[in-house]
Amino acid sequence: xxxxxxxxxxxxxxxxxxxxxxxxxxxxxxxxxxxxxxxxxxxxxxxxxxxxxxxxxxxxxxxxxxxxxxxxxxxxxxxxxxxxxxxxxxxxxxxxxxxxxxxxxxxxxxxxxxxxxxxxxxxxxxxxxxxxxxxxxxxxxxxxxxxxxxxxxxx
Numbered sequence: 001x002x003x004x005x006x007x008x009x010x011x012x013x014x015x016x017x018x019x020x021x022x023x024x025x026x027x028x029x030x031x032x033x034x035x036x037x038x039x040x041x042x043x044x045x046x047x048x049x050x051x052x053x054x055x056x057x058x059x060x061x062x063x064x065x066x067x068x069x070x071x072x073x074x075x076x077x078x079x080x081x082x083x084x085x086x087x088x089x090x091x092x093x094x095x096x097x098x099x100x101x102x103x104x105x106x107x108x109x110x111x112x113x114x115x116x117x118x119x120x121x122x123x124x125x126x127x128x129x130x131x132x133x134x135x136x137x138x139x140x141x142x143x144x145x146x147x148x149x150x151x152x153x154x155x
Contacts, residue, residue, distance in 0.1 A: 026051050029138050031150035039068025046145065050138045055131070058113045066105035075105055082107050093118030094126055 026049060033044045042064050049057040064082075066072050079100055086109050089096050093114040100107055113123070115131055123131050136144070142152045 024051055025053075027053075027138055028155040029142055029145075029152060030155060031142070031145040031152040033148075033150045036067070039066060039071035041065045041067050044150070046150070048138070048141060053137045055134065055136070055141070056115050058111075058115065058131075060111040061108065063106060063108045065107075072105050075102070079107060082109075089122075089125070091119075092122040094122035094128075096126065 029048045029050065031046045031048075035042045042062065044063075045059075045061045047059045048055055066075065066078070071078070083098065086096060086098050088098055093116075095110075095112045097110045097112075098108070099110070111126060113126070113128065113131065118132070120129065120132070123129055138154065142154070145152050
């Protein structure tokens, strides 16, 4: 009986030292929206990765394509205006990149946020000051995005 007790204590010690293995779950929510307005086609794609139902990474792409010839004539004014609103940056877990295609009249903005490592200052600069404190689940975000006209899928 003493031998059984020693084996049990040994196994219990191993479990305590190594800890109980909890599987970390990761799911991705991808939401898209397309709008045609005033000579422009605007496609938005928001990709959110959740670990254990907590947002830890988000990428937003907004691709604007000019479709009207009259608006194309003002391409340089359009890009200057967009450049003023979208200053490229890459700091403290938050990056904003701009891509312009003058041949096809496309202007793309990509915002990439590493929520876990992003500084409060970098988040605030992009309008996401409360992102770290947000406890919205994947399902909460899906419902909210679909209410705003996005089509969402869980990957």
